[in-house]
Amino acid sequence: MNYSIEKPDQVFLNHTPADVCIVDVRTTAEVKAKFLPSAVHIPLQTFSVNTLQQAINEQKPEKIFLLCHSGRRAEMAAKQLEGQIPSSIVVIEGGIQAIEKMNPNWVVTQGKTVSIERQVRIAAGTLVLSGVLAGLFVHSAWFALSGFVGAGLMFSGITDSCAMGLILAKMPWNK
Secondary structure, three states: OOOEEEOHHHHOOOOOHHHOEEEEOOOHHHHHHEEOOOOEEOOHHHOOHHHHHHHOOOOOOOEEEEEOOOOHHHHHHHHHHOOOOOOEEEEEOOHHHHHHHHOHHHOEEOOOOOOHHHHHHHHHHHHHHHHHHHHHHOOHHHHHHHHHHHHHHHHHHHHOOOHHHHHHHOOHHHO
């Protein structure tokens, strides 16, 4: 691991968000609902070394701070950058939630949006319920749909990655 993870109180010990280079890797819908005004937005699904370099232009920050909802997607972005840029990479632990808890005045809230995590739970629940109902009323083979979704949820929990979340992040309502 060539990146570090720091709590917001350490990141902003002597600085405000406007003083440091923060890259937000959440979806556009999430950023529209709640954001740090000084952060550069590059959704994880389009994140790469090239998009990062284009976004920060000619800045040559000593450290680049990665931000997401809670920290997981920022770590995924940090892994993409390992050894490819001269700046130090720091993942902000706890994401925008932790920053908002630390200093609510720094975070701008514009409205409600359904987070990717909630969208995954809604979609998974809908698929499981549909599989059970179709299994009862149409054909017992439909129970396999519920089993498949359950297996996917187990895999997601074990690996801490979520294919359904990545697919949902690409949907038009999350752009």
